Amino acid sequence: MKKIILISTLAGVLLMSCESTKPVIIATENQMINKSDEALMNQVQRDVLKYFWEEAEPNSRLGRERYHEDNIYPQNDKNVITTGGSGFGMMTILVGVERKFIPRKEAVQRLTTMADFLAKSDRHHGAWSHWINGETGKTVPFGKKDNGGDLVETAFLVQGIISVREYFKNGNQEEKNLAQKMDDLWKGVEWNWYTKGGEKTLYWHWSPTYGWEMNFPLKGYDETLVTYILAASSPTYPIDAETYYKGWTRNGTYTTDKSKYGLPMYVKHNGAEEYGGPLFWAQYSYLGLDPTGLSDRYVANYFDLNKNQVLIDYKYCVENPKGWKGYGPNYWGLSAGYTRNNDGSVGYTAHTPINDSGVINPTAALSSFPYTPKESMDFLRFLYQEKPEFIGSAGPYDATSINYNDWFTPRYLAIDQGTISPMIENFRTGLLWNLFMNAPEIKQGLKKLDFKSTKYTF
Template identity: 45%
Template sequence: MTSLRVAAEPRLSDEALLETVQRQTFRYFWDFADPGSGLARDRFGGNDGWLVTGGSGMGAMAIIVAAERGWITREAAVERLHLMLRFLERCDSFHGALPHFVTPEGRAIRFGRKDDGADIVETALLFQGLIAARQYFARDTGKEPWLRGRIDGLISAVEWDWFTRDGREAYYWHWSPNHGFGLNHEILGWNECLIALVLAAGAERNAIDPAVYHNGFTQSRTFLNGRRHEDILLPLGPDGGGPLFFAHYSFLGLDPRGLKDPYADYFAQNVAHIRINQAYCVRNPKNFVGYGPDCWGLTASDSHEGYSAHAPDNDLGVIAPTAAISSLPYAPDLVMPALRHFYEDLGDRIWRDYGFVDAFNETVGWYAKTHLAIDQGPIIAMIENHRSGLLWHLVMADPMVRRGLARLGFTSPHLAATV
């Protein structure tokens, strides 16, 4: 069925469709941001008072894209980022790291019984966006030098090595002022956390030893795979690949093209992951309504049963538009038909003021009324990386990122012979 709203419009070209989706989704981070801090709210449609740090890093990237494409002025972008930084400078932090969620007053929100302090992965996702801003707003006039200085101050305050738990060859996700490392959540791959290890290794002060990566992160039983799924070889990750955000979050800024280490070619890894996810949905072993070549994408999102990390081994019939759309740089031949289907055929049910709703399940007739920052952000960033490579070029030019990649043994066309 074609949306009556869309049917009355001329069919958009691919470029016009991408621009439309990016620009509408940007409104989530510009119009719906918390007015006092500029930070991204966790979601539209619930928890409106919860501000999310990692999603705010994605919001910073969205602001860069908006300035580059002329949706807002460069000066307005700088002002909004200063508003965000002013808040981040005074909100709760622990050994320099930020919580997952904070209140509009800057207080940490308890996310679990022992998760009421620092979240080093959310902090890294925040700083990935701020690093992009530090590189983009590079002029020596106006408020841009001050902007860069504030970002430097936040990043240099992080005690990255604190999260090795007294120098172990392991990295721990959380630390609490009340429970210490009681949550005991070691970061083991393959997952969304690569950016945290890269930044921690590249820090000028309090950097981690590369052994934390090689003897910790990469030693999980779900790191190396090397088996075929949907007749596609998967280098890393759990069987079936896991939720698609693994291929998105760290790679909003890390350019996977030509990025290699002793374990994988990361562009090949992410392409395999996307194609396995799409092929699984086409095969549709559970016979869910709507699945097919132009309707696929399993990742963490809201569902009719609550929030869940959807994947081939956790398939509830829920498609999240961000899963396919944010995969655009890896498989445009698979993504563009899905994007057109979401916009042209399902638009009257899933296209709203802030872009696509978070997810839908046609089998049970459920369409989310929510948008989530961590799902909206990758849509803007990864479409831009497909269109121009802007965010990849910015982040991969940063000395901290380059130093971290080199120390961990990565090679990339972005890296000079010496770093």
């Protein structure tokens, strides 16, 4: 007679026979080991939705800048919402509707509350500030002189606004009303004001107190490409093509013939030319902007550019020149987010191969699914199977480290959590890419900038 041994696990029960070492797995609702890749992607998309659905700021319903399960909130900022992260949150909600994680009608009501709040919030020549008080709509300074319009954060928000408009514009009357509210919001952004009086470049910040003293021109390759695309696409306050090519591309001088690990880099990443920048540079502008077969006068394929940046990061982590414990094919990805300081406290930094402290931000690999589906899936499966302590109430925690005795911070950032579900969905169905790229103004703007695409007709 066979002897059966019951072994309790975190997610289910293993039945072990003494005649065989092969387990028969009885899966419970939370059992991840034998679930298909599709089910794993569903799981993480459902998990990260909680950040923007269950943990949203209660008045505005927009995304909190941060959510801390350990209840440590710097500067008492429980009601501080983040502009860009809220745009990513809108896209996350659309994925939730499409996958029936949340009811469509409730999502429309929630998004309408967001739109009404944004319409009444402080705006600075149409742009929103980086942080906003979710109770009052007033600007919360991100820094002493950063107390006005933040054009890049506004662009990330508008990606979400346009996606929501496109998703609901042909729906019932309530949905059409929501689409109109979103349309009004996006058309109110004075993109051309942020050329600082007509200079042929966009500027990141303007303050009603300090004017242009922040003096941060958007030049060269980083995360800000979509800002130029939206500015060129605006039907109300547009920039011209010359501003894009003189500003963003530095008159075409931002290209490079340099390679790493045998992979062409195509462009000079601002301040990170050896390996490329943090991985959010391949993500933030591309939640809506589809890089697949997308080219301009100087870059032949933005998808290849982004894919190579991610693969260089991956290959660096596999090579692991600093010898961090845990780094490898299943545990990789360097991006901006929380980090572990030398004294064990929690800080913030932009992790890259040239700023590598042994800390992995899960958003890096998970938001890279369109570029590296196998490598990203390996990371996702490893995380949910082998490191459940790295996962909290709203999905993977923002910062983790196997090297430091499985250290993690039980905290989340909207701007990191918000890219995961949309980018996975873009890999799965292209949902957000199709919504954004088929918006009439975006097509016109891309055509004006002499972009070409193998997928879309401009």
